[in-house]
Amino acid sequence: MLLLHLDMTKSVMRALYGKSTSLNLSSRKIKVVPTCISRLTNLKILLLNNNSISSLPAELLALQHLSELNLGNNDFNDIPAPLGLLKSLTKLYLYSNRITAVPPDVIRGLQNLVVLNLNHNQIQRLPPEIKSLSRLRHLSVLDNKLEEVPVELGHLTSLTEINLTSNNLSWLPQQLYQCKELTKLHVARNKLTCLPEGIGALAKLQVLDVAGNKLSVFPVEFHLLALGELYYEGNRFVRCEPMASVRDAQVLTLKELAARFVLREDRYRSSRVHMMLPHYPTLTALLADGNCCALCLDPFLATWVECVRFISLKKDMKMRSSKTIPVRALLCSYKCLNTDGHSYYAVATR
DSSP: OHHHHHHHHHHHHHHHHTTOSEEEOTTSOOSSOOGGGGGOTTOOEEEOOSSOOOOOOGGGGGOTTOOEEEOOSSOOSSOOGGGGGOTTOOEEEOOSSOOOOOOHHHHHTOTTOSEEEOOSSOOOOOOGGGGGOTTOOEEEOOSSOOOOOOGGGGGOTTOOEEEOOSSOOSOOOGGGGGOTTOOEEEOOSSOOSOOOSOGGGOTTOOEEEOTTSOOSSBOTTGGGSOOSEEEOTTSOOOOOOOOOOOOOOOOOOHHHHHHHHHHHHTTOTTSHHHHHGGGOHHHHHHHTTOEEOTTTOOEESSOOEEEEEEEETTTTSOOSOOOEEEEEEEESOHHHHTOTTOOOEEOOOO
């Protein structure tokens, strides 16, 4: 142990006298971070991964120029509080520890983070305060115990890559699609039963991994994405087994009839309905959930006929795969469904 301590001290002294801006103390069997590191005030990169560290000394706060800190594969049970005071941090690695929670106070202090790696821990939730990481580009929480993703993730509009693979997620927030710089989204091996509508907003998305979930269909207009890679194996997608529709007519509720009338009139700027609608915020909020028929293009409020269209990845999405996927489509009536000449199939429940 004494030899290890002397070796570590020599590394710190060499860095000090050499005015080094980086220090590598990884894989040194360290249990306690030496306080003499605080003398390296110009340090920008500190690698402490692959050790047995469980806490950080307060002296670490002297490293106010530190931009990259690797604490991966150690013995932390929580994210050390001093990290929230290292304002210059842009890259933080905390993978392969035993962390169960992400403290809001620490997150609020890391506003310059660009990379945050929390892989292989036991985190159950991310705090709403994650919205403070406005410069974050890479977020990885692979192999944890996440049960939900905070809607505040939508505030992180600089994100280009999110990895939430191998968690316990059953849904994703619609606000995720506000991250319009996303190029890679990994949510494989969760419990997702659907992807929120509006995925078309992710115009820069190149890689999507949803393998190993419980999806039955992809969202509306999914086929308009310019994806380069799509991984979707191990889901429960509906199959193309055509059968005749047994429904020819429908009875709409008064609410639905009124909503369809208002939605149609709202399309015309000169209509009185369009001009008066802003004075009724509750009604406006209700109609915001309206949809448009994939065939006749008429508006409607409630999903009346949920359908799918089977998309060729090679032909329709210009991908290498020759397989087909089911993409959700919405029709306003059985009249439209029973029209000849279209390629939409109603989803039958058994």
